Amino acid sequence: MATRAQARESVIGLLYAYDLGNEGIASFVDDILEDRKIRNKQKEFALRLFNGVIEHIEEIDTEITLHLDKRGLEDIGSVERSILRLATYEIKFESLDKPIIINEAIELAKRLAGDNAPKFINGLLDKVNK
Template sequence: MKQPGTRHKARRRAVDLLFEAEAKKVSPAQLVAERREYVRSDESVGSIHDYTATVINGLADDQNQIDAVISSYLREWTLERLPAVDRAIMRLATWELFNSLDVDTIVVVDEAVELAKELSTDDSPAFVNGVLAKIAELAPQVRAAASAEPRPSGDAE
């Protein structure tokens, strides 16, 4: 069996943190910041990989839009009715599809399906794959639009 890579572990930790934040009704970005501070005094907590933090912080900024996109592709389901772990996996993957320019869309979908196999129900991998395959079709347009947006210059106007 192939050993999971660093990015896979970072994604899995991101899903764990998203799940925990939702259960505790706290911001996932706040949870990451607290863990990064806490690990300084207690290494048993485990450090937060930079990619995990990047994904969590990006998702925290874009969660309403991400949730709207996911919801628009759900048939006979609502986002709230999905298992919490499936929501976390799809939020993570959708954010990556739209923002991680260094990761192919097929890799993002495959990783999400693997996480669903590891963490969720027997039906989840196929469900996650179906929803994300549709969202992946949007990824090139979203990435192109994001790269065409003017970047803030930092100058006050």
């Protein structure tokens, strides 16, 4: 059975594809999650996260942009942007423990993003959380 961390990683992949202009990815979410063996409660969790980010993407992007120093959202890599969007959604709209959300985002950044990403994501999400 898949873990929440695996479900989040799958959502990052979906958000990454969406961010690169594949807005039609939403119609393939079920198939993609099934291919990754994300099922049952974890599938419900992943769908809730993906759909929530897409539904609130403007609010999420505004929140992230508020905490960027001199850079714009477009200056952040697509993977990092996807991780930030997911974690910001969870912080703002889910009733999950905030330190766990931030830690999961940092772990995702360590696995999926550049060397400086974990520190950057940690700092920005700390600001979002306050």
